[in-house]
Amino acid sequence: MAEEELLAERFEEHRGHLRAVAYRMLGSLSEADDAVQEAWLRLSRSDTSDVHSLGGWLTTVTGRVCLDMLRSRRTRREESMDAYETYLPDPVVRSLDRVDPEQEVLQADAVGLALLVVMETLEPAERLAFVLHDMFVVPFDDIAPVVDRSTAATRQLASRARRRVQGSVPASDPDLVRQRQVVDAFLAASRGGDFEALLSVLDPEVVLRADAGALAVGAAASKQVRGRQPVAEGAFIFRQLSQYARPVLVNGSVGLLTVVDGTPVSVASFTVVDGKITAMHILSDPERLARLGLTALYDDRPASPTGEHRDGGVRALRR
The missing domain is CATH 1.10.1740.10 (RNA polymerase sigma factor, region 2, helix turn helix motif)
Structure with a gap:
């Protein structure tokens, strides 16, 4: 050879x-x-x-x-800071069909979207030190030449990044079954137009971050919203689209993919803590969604009212 x-x-x-x-x-x-x-x-x-x-x-x-x-x-x-106020990293979206919950946590792409959002706020050198050392166990001696700092200074970079991440990202429930139950409840309440049920599944301090793309920044679709009431109001307004939403895995956690007339219109991820949704991240930028290769995750048939369309993954998760 x-x-x-x-x-x-x-x-x-x-x-x-x-x-x-x-x-x-x-x-x-x-x-x-x-x-x-x-x-x-x-x-x-x-x-x-x-x-x-x-x-x-x-x-x-x-x-x-x-x-x-x-x-x-x-x-x-x-x-151009305004264009990135609601920026979301690319989600990794996978089917729930044939999912093995015990193996899913081991997948290389299962870093949470909420964590990636916080990592966007780190200085580049901090992010490098944190990712290489904390996620891939690269020694600080090997990282130091890359960031042009001493080993001790590189260790401090990772330490600062770690403090910011740990203080900003709540630990989501690792159980996919419990995640699915909460997301199902949210989806059922949205489809049914049940405002009180929406409120009941949201944490009082829930944060919604929606990224509709650079062209839509400043419009209602690109925004950050805090608090149970306004987040529920937003879900209530867009409840007609919820009939097209299907559960998927988003960065290793249960999320929703919404497809209308064969075109993906949004991907949503959820952070679930103690049975409540504490954070939602929604990407609806059409150009970025088109690049994610989502066509294999859906077909043209509408979801059932319960959201269990073609969903062997529902049964697998509930065994």
């Missing part, structure tokens, strides 16, 4: 891991793929004969690529 083919084969063994690193760093599936491709290009141009761990080398290279991308993105956002 030619040397380049062997190198490409070895790289492919690490592609899934590198994509998981890049997704956590960037919160964008397309940008994560770009970062992984750049890591391959750098590998193909480098002499790695003295590299003892190709996986470790590729992880830090991918981290460096992502750091540059984050810094460039941050500059663009500072020039």
